[in-house]
Amino acid sequence: MRAPRSRGSQLYLLQLVVVAVGLVLVxxxxxxxxxxxxxxxxxxxxxxxxxxxxxxxxxxxxxxxxFDVVWMTTLGVALVILPILIPNQPG
Structure with missing residues (x-):
């Protein structure tokens, strides 16, 4: 398997890895x-x-x-704020 050649593709792959780690943590x-x-x-x-x-x-x-910048920023900010707004549940 070859590594992506463009800088954007490398950053996208890194983003996918971090999202996968986040899903595992969830x-x-x-x-x-x-x-x-x-x-x-x-x-x-x-x-x-x-x-x-x-x-x-x-x-x-x-x-x-x-579009890409606005969409990813909106999604990212929403995902960062979400855990702050949800209160701890007993149990």
Missing amino acids: AVGPWRVGVVAMGLAFIVGALARSVVPIDHTGMLRVRGKA
Whole structure:
């Protein structure tokens, strides 16, 4: 298996790995940490999408630059805020 050549594809692969780790954390117990990790991965992905040149975006590019940045930032912020807003449950 060959590593992705473009910087954007490498960052996208890193983002996928962090989201997968976050999903594992959600499944095994510390769900708040997992959800925050996924949210931070999307925020970093949005930042990467905004600074990586267009010819190096690779799989990081889905639609237009503005759409990608706004969507990933919104999703990331929502995932970071979610565990803060949900109160601890007894038991």
